[in-house]
Amino acid sequence: MSTEPSTGSRREPTSRDLRRWRRYLANERAEAAVYRDLAQRRRGEEREILLALAEAEGRHESHWLDLLGDQVGKPLRSDVRTRLLGVLARRFGSVFVLALAQRAETRSPYSTDEDATAAMAADEQIHEEVVRGLAARGRNRLSGNFRAAVFGANDGLVSNLALVLGISGSGVSQHIVLVTGLAGLLAGALSMGAGEYVSVRSQRELLEASVPAESAREAVPLLDVDANELALVYRARGMSEETAEARAAEVLRIGVEPKRSTPATEDGPADEHESVGTGLGAATASFFFFASGAIVPVLPYLFGLSGWTALLVAAVLVGIALLGTGAVTGLLSGGPPFRRALRQLAIGYGAAAATYLLGMLFGTGGAG
Known part of the structure; x- marks a missing residue:
């Protein structure tokens, strides 16, 4: 042009x-x-x-x-x-x-x-x-393990900040806050890793169950041309009756079903397997990224800070991290990174503030 x-x-x-x-x-x-x-x-x-x-x-x-x-x-x-x-x-x-x-x-x-x-x-x-x-x-090549990593980091940041603030709001000692934060880190990371492994493995097994069996392809030359049972296979895969009959007639004419029969049944599962990722890879990424996120709210307490100072430092550090993960997610999804970053920040701070208020309500006082 x-x-x-x-x-x-x-x-x-x-x-x-x-x-x-x-x-x-x-x-x-x-x-x-x-x-x-x-x-x-x-x-x-x-x-x-x-x-x-x-x-x-x-x-x-x-x-x-x-x-x-x-x-x-x-x-x-x-x-x-x-x-x-x-x-x-x-x-x-x-x-x-x-x-x-x-x-x-x-x-x-x-x-x-x-x-x-x-x-x-x-x-x-x-x-x-x-x-x-x-x-x-x-994105397809990244989305499986990357999804687990981003979700793991966000969950670690938000859940452990909420846990630390909730416990602090109840008025307990700083030692208990630190121990609770570390326990939340380990429990959450293990739970996320195990859950991600089971989820991805189950999803891959479902996809593998949808891939046509090789034995069915080998049986094509032996089919009865008049009965044309192969058309039922294509109809079961979602083709209309007319399209299925025409496709089956073509396959029977050449005597063998092509390796890639339709994008919906051959190309699709292959791409979906790639985007899902591996169970072990997703579990590992989820564990370590949850832990890397969950350690952030605990850092001020590990360095000896206490009271409102520790809470404010934890909130600022988590806020910076949430802005970063939100921006990265926005970039990869093709969306506006600044808007996604602010959304992540609002969600994280909202959850943490609600938990802190509940801690104050059921506890004995604030951070002190």
Whole structure:
């Protein structure tokens, strides 16, 4: 699709126009470099897709060069977000960078800029979907153990802060608060690890039970062509009667069922297995990340702080950690990281405050 400017007379560009075009030019060059850097860390189809995105950004670069003509001037720096993307792409080349790139593509100003062509605006919208697809592949590879890690850390932060504040609110001694916090850490980490292992193992077993048996594939050449029992298999997998009959007739004609019969029955379980993760990996991640989160509210007491000072330090440390996990979750999900961070903070502080008030209600006094 062409990105040439529309025909007809054009007004004389103002100094503001030139600054804006130079900024667009710098951003296009930086984005192309990001995609090339990411492509160096990929192979096969993903590498080709990233290089094609870089080539498309090059076409947009040419558009702004044509408009600027001999007024290109000294090369400008791209905006802060694009420079950050470039640094991350060179250092890590991970799904985090793709998630950031996805958000960057959504902020393209071309749809409202009269100097950008409709084709360029459409390109940016398509780029967003392309990057979303690439990021989704990375999220699938991470989501099993990463889900356990993030949930484990959040549960550790919130539950142990609530436990520590609740016990403190009841007016007990600092020694009891410390012992209770450590007990909550161990009990919660073990419970989370065991629960995650059982959950993931059960989910994988359910997925494995849905994969077609090899013996059924071997029986295909022996089936009665007239009875066409194979159609029942496809109908049981969700196909309509007509589609099942046609598919079964085709399989019987060639005498063997292809390895990958339908995306719903073959490709799906494979991807789901990958996104679920392994039982042991999820349990280990859940245990250690719960423990790493749960130790944060206990740290002030381990270092000898007490009373309101210990409570405030614990709340601040947990708040910082909740903001971090919320932002990371937002980045990976393609959502606004700042909003997700604030949501995590509000939920954690809300639970802790409620538990502290209950501790005061049923105990003998506050932190003292």
